[in-house]
Amino acid sequence: MLSKVSLLSGMTFSIPKDDSEAGEICHALVTTEADAGLRLDRYLTTALEHLPEPPSRSRIRTLLDDDRVSTGTSIAERTISEAAYRVKPGEMYWVTMPAPQPATPQPEDIPLDIIYEDAHLLIVNKPSGMVVHPAPGTPNGTLVNALLAYCGPDFTGIGGEMRPGIVHRLDKETSGVMVVAKTEPALKGLQDQFAKHGKDGRLEREYTAFVWGKPHPTKGTVNAPVARSRHNRQKMVVTRTAEAQGAREAVTHYKTAASFGAPEILVTRVTCYLETGRTHQIRVHMTHVRHPVLGDPVYGTGQRTRASKLSSEARTALDDLGRQALHAHLLGFEHPETGEKVRFESPLPPDMANLLKTLEEL
Numbered sequence: 001m002l003s004k005v006s007l008l009s010g011m012t013f014s015i016p017k018d019d020s021e022a023g024e025i026c027h028a029l030v031t032t033e034a035d036a037g038l039r040l041d042r043y044l045t046t047a048l049e050h051l052p053e054p055p056s057r058s059r060i061r062t063l064l065d066d067d068r069v070s071t072g073t074s075i076a077e078r079t080i081s082e083a084a085y086r087v088k089p090g091e092m093y094w095v096t097m098p099a100p101q102p103a104t105p106q107p108e109d110i111p112l113d114i115i116y117e118d119a120h121l122l123i124v125n126k127p128s129g130m131v132v133h134p135a136p137g138t139p140n141g142t143l144v145n146a147l148l149a150y151c152g153p154d155f156t157g158i159g160g161e162m163r164p165g166i167v168h169r170l171d172k173e174t175s176g177v178m179v180v181a182k183t184e185p186a187l188k189g190l191q192d193q194f195a196k197h198g199k200d201g202r203l204e205r206e207y208t209a210f211v212w213g214k215p216h217p218t219k220g221t222v223n224a225p226v227a228r229s230r231h232n233r234q235k236m237v238v239t240r241t242a243e244a245q246g247a248r249e250a251v252t253h254y255k256t257a258a259s260f261g262a263p264e265i266l267v268t269r270v271t272c273y274l275e276t277g278r279t280h281q282i283r284v285h286m287t288h289v290r291h292p293v294l295g296d297p298v299y300g301t302g303q304r305t306r307a308s309k310l311s312s313e314a315r316t317a318l319d320d321l322g323r324q325a326l327h328a329h330l331l332g333f334e335h336p337e338t339g340e341k342v343r344f345e346s347p348l349p350p351d352m353a354n355l356l357k358t359l360e361e362l
Contacts, residue, residue: 024096024097024098025096025097026094026095026096026097027048027051027094027095027096027097028092028093028094029044029047029048029092029093029094029095030090030091030092030093031043031087031088031089031090031091031092031093032089033089035047035087035089036086036087036088036089037086037087038086038087039083039084039085039086039087040064040069040080040082040083040084040085040086040087040093041057041060041061041064041083041084042057043087044060044063044069044093044095045057045060048060048095055097060083060095061083063095063096063097064080064081064082064083065081065228067079067081068095068096068097068098069081069093069094069095069096070093070094070096071091071092071093071094072092072094073092080093081228081230105134105139105142105144105145105148106140106145106148107145107148107149107152108140108141108145108146108148108149109146109149110141110145110146110149111146112124112146112147112150113125113126113127114150115177115344115346116342116344119182119183120181120182120183120185120186120335120336120337121179121180121181121182121186121190121335121336122151122179122180122182123177123178123179123180123331123344124143124147124177124178124180125175125176125177125178125346126143126170126174126175126176126177126178126328127175127349128172128173128174128175128323128349128351129172129173129323130142130143130146130172131143131172132144132166132169132170132172132178133166133169143166143178144164144166147164147180148164151164151182164180164181164182165180165181165182165183165184165186165187165190166180167179167180167181167187167190167191167194168194168277170328171280171283171324171326173323173324173326174323174324174326174327174328175326175327175328175346175349175352176207176327176328176329176331176346177328177329177330177331177344177345177346178328178331179331179333179344181336185336185337186336186337188336189334189336189337190333190336193333193334193336194277197274197275197276197277198274198275199275202333202334202341203332203333203334204273204330204331204332204333204343205273205274205277205328205330205331205332206271206272206273206328206329206330206331207271207272207273207274207282207326207327207328207329208257208269208270208271208272208326208327208329208348208352209269209270209271209272209282209286209293209325209326209327210267210268210269210270210293210294210325210352210355210356210359211267211268211270211286211291211292211293211294212266212267212291212292212294212300212302212306213265213266213267213268213290213291214256214259214265214268214291215254215256215268215270215289215291218255218256219254219255219256220253220254220255221251221252221253221254222250222251222252222253222254222285222286222288222289223250223251224238224250224285224288225238225239225240225247225248225249225250226238226239226247226248226250226278226279226280226281226284226285227239227247227248228279234298235280235298235299236278236279236280236281236284237284238250238284238285238288248276248278249276250276250278250281250284250285251274251275251276252272252273252274252275252276252281252282252285252286253272253273253274253275254270254271254272254273254286255270255271256268256269256270256271257269257270257271260359260360260362261309261359261362262362264309266306266309266310266362267294267310267359267362268291269356269359270286270291272286280298280299282326283296283298283299283324283326284299286299287299287300287301293324293325293326294318294321294324294325294355295318295321295322295323295324295325296324296325296326297323297324300324310358310362311358311361311362313358313361314355314358314359314361314362316358317351317354317355317357317358318355320351320354321351321352321354321355322351323351325352325355327346327348327349327352328346329345329346329347329348330343330344330345330346331343331344332344
C-alpha cells in the first residue's frame, strides 16, 4: 500500500511503505537553528500546527508512544518515543498520522453495574475483561458502547457530540469503580480533580491488590518514574533517567492489610493509593519492589514457581481468576455540580473474593 508524505514545501507525493495502512499521511519535517533545544513533543506540535486538523501535544505523545514518529533520512530508519528529547538543528523527523476512523462508537445493549447516577454523572462498577474505550483492536463491547446504549439522549453533549465523558480508565482486566461525566461542565470539573491527582485533597483512589510475598516496610511509598519499554511497546518500565527516556513521575502509596501463609508468608493483601495515574502504575511499581501482583500476565515474574507453594485450592482459584488480582475498590471526589464530597465503594468481585477465601485457609 501507499502512504502519502507531506513535505515542508506543502507538496505531497506517495511512496511505497509495506507496513502502512490505507489513508495514512506521513509528514516530513527538518529542524532549524531556531528549533534547537525544544522538547520533541513541543517541536512537533508547533511544526504541524498548520494542518487543517493540527494534533494537540497529547496527541503527539500518543503518536510517539505508538511508534509513529521516526528520525533519520528515511521513514523506517529509527523510531523515537522520548517526548522530552531536545531536538538539534538539521534533524529530520517523520510523523505518520493514522487514517481517520470513520466509524463512531455505536450503542450496544451490554449490562452495566450502576452504583450511582444523577443528571451530571454516573458511577459504574467495571467488570474485568471490559475495555473502557473503543480502539482499533477492540471497536465493540467496550464500556463506552454500553454507556451509549444505557444513557442515550441523557448525554447532553460533550465536545459537540453525544458521548460519555471518560475521565479516567482502568486496565481491561482490572475491575472496580469508575466515574463518567454526562455533561461538559461535569467533565471539566472532574478532569480538574484528576489532573491534581488528589494533591489538593479532593480526589481519593484506593485499590486492593494481592501481591506475592510480604512488602517491607509494611507501609510505604514507591516513587519511581514510569516509561514505555523500548523493547515492548505494550509494557511499562521503571526508569531512573526520566528526562532522557521521556518517563513521567509516578507515585504509589501502599499499606499491607493481611498476609497469608505460615510459616512462610506467600501472599499479602495490599491497599494502594495513587498520587499519580500512569498506565499500569500499580502493577509496575509492585513488581519494582519485588512483590508483583498475583496473576499478572505481563509483570508477574516467577508466577509458576510462587504458585507451586500455594494449596491446591488456592492454585485453582488463581487459575480461575485468569487476570491480575487488582480491584479499584474506592473512588472519592468533589461532586462537580454540588461541591459535596462523595465516596463510592465496590466490594471484591466474585473471582477475587474466591481467591481471598482460599488464601485465608493457608
